[in-house]
């Protein structure tokens with residue numbers, strides 16, 4: 001059953017968007033290798049949802065239904081996925097470079113004694129092998145890497161690969177995969193603030209920096225974000241000033257984001273900030289200093305006072 | 318409490334990265350090297366735990382001779398001793414190969430807790446900690462912003478998309494540190510003086526019985542994809558600027 005495998009990502013029994021992105025990317029790789037896409041689904045009560053993966057190019061689903069796999073744990077997923085992979089011996093294994101995939105990656109590669117290319121932004125096939133492109137040095141350089149182990153494992157950066165509908169229903173095979181001993185267990189799950197969109201998943205981000213001047217002024221960005229269904233991010237200066245939480249920081253030592261639209265308000269565009277948002281599809285800079293480095297990276301530069309422009313923009317949208 | 322902290326020496330985040338003549342590695346000539354920023358959180362947390370609960374902090378770093386500087390910085394912050402795995406061409410290696418080597422060095426230290434940074438800001442992998450956890454047979458708690466250690470158990474808070482998860486495991490365990498865990502201290506002048514006398518052991522991969530086994534091969538390094546030059550949005554008043562911007566985003570960029 002060689003071929004291209006993906007490890008699906010689900011939460012509370014529902015596939016996450018990254019699963020469709022990964023399936024669509026896997027389909028392209030499989031087509032070039034003359035192979036099929038098999039999806040490994042680890043979860044509980046997901047029988048009906050599994051066939052739907054066919055829409056995104058998955059030919060076959062290996063579904064392990066186990067209450068112990070309902071919630072992601074490093075141990076449960078590594079034990080179950082590694083056993084299935086050893087058995088099926090795929091050539092390529094792909095999953096999302098979400099928080100889950102980042103956690104799983106190193107452990108799974110070590111267990112299978114193979115290599116992994118994490119957080120990839122492009123995949124190609126050359127001479128029957130996958131070539132994975134991944135930004136390193138915070139996006140200052142892009143590396144094309146070849147994985148000489150087997151399987152070739154790669155995790156894919158969220159929001160980069162397009163979701164492509166190409167197929168119909170997938171064949172679903174129930175398999176048993178033992179979650180084994182779970183040494184690091186989930187003791188508690190706390191939901192984030194109601195309606196808060198995670199930065200790494202947002203398609204639009206409105207971000208504020210030191211130019212926001214104080215914590216309360218972020219209300220202006222919240223209003224704009226509300227209209228755009230956007231998440232609100234921040235520069236490290238805004239986080240260090242205590243205006244926003246650490247989880248909102250965009251940049252080299254914060255989150256790396258790739259939204260369709262990134263609106264930077266009162267952010268100068270330091271190299272460490274650009275590292276986190278430089279690969280956004282469209283960048284807007286609202287900064288009153290015409291010489292601010294952010295203006296050299298932006299697609300649309302608004303050289304003006306953000307306190308005048310942001311409220312007007314909220315009205316216009 | 319016996320604690321190990323793994324430290325990688327990386328280019329300062331301000332560094333300009335130039336691709337070397339071979340097209341596969343970077344030109345290290347002008348780089349200023351520092352301790353990986355996330356590793357500072359690991360050192361700080363280890364020092365706080367030892368202050369509270371007693372014990373010893375050992376820092377471990379693998380790479381060329383220059384890596385000793387990053388280890389000395391950790392000793393100056395307050396770590397007790399250091400192990401340097403000297404390997405001149407380890408920089409840029411497959412993180413899985415690095416993890417195998419680190420695991421060999423860590424195992425004989427019999428730690429209760431092993432800290433890592435959640436990722437190194439040069440290879441941006443976040444692979445080493447969980448691979449080491451696998452080789453040592455330890456549970457892993459990754460990307461942790463809050464930690465409690467008591468009665469042989471560890472509890473760690475981990476932000477994930479839209480949720481926060483609290484993980485629990487028995488010691489020994491591997492923790493990877495994320496910003497928010499603490500505020501790392503600076504090395505004090507007396508700390509720097511004392512660090513010079515602290516034990517720093519150098520080992521070769523051969524001493525550890527470790528062999529390099531890279532799976533990952535860099536085919537080429539390329540500059541980032543070009544972005545089209547930007548446009549300055551026109552307008553006399555804030556209202557005009559906003560209206561023009563909204564129009565461009567809707568009609569030209571088609572992103573809203």
Ligand SMILES: Cc1cc2nc3c(=O)[nH]c(=O)nc-3n(C[C@H](O)[C@H](O)[C@H](O)COP(=O)(O)OP(=O)(O)OC[C@H]3O[C@@H](n4cnc5c(N)ncnc54)[C@H](O)[C@@H]3O)c2cc1C
Nearest residue numbers: 209210211235236251252253254266267268273288289306
């Ligand atoms: C190891 C390390 C890691 C780092 N990691 C990160 C990181 O992950 N993310 C990050 O963001 N930074 C990071 N930094 C910090 C980075 O170097 C910058 O200091 C920071 O990004 C600056 O934030 P800022 O743009 O908000 O502030 P500033 O640089 O102070 O810029 C504020 C901008 O606001 C503009 N402005 C002010 N008032 C107005 C107004 N009324 N209307 C319009 N514009 C206005 C000004 O013209 C200025 O350009 C890191 C630094 C180091 C050393």
Ligand SMILES: Nc1ncnc2c1ncn2[C@@H]1O[C@H](COP(=O)(O)O)[C@@H](O)[C@H]1O
Nearest residue numbers: 323324379433434436437442443444445
């Ligand atoms: N050469 C190395 N020596 C010591 N620790 C390392 C080395 N490489 C990586 N690490 C550790 O592993 C973490 C994650 O690195 P990486 O998986 O490469 O992103 C770093 O923050 C360090 O704690």
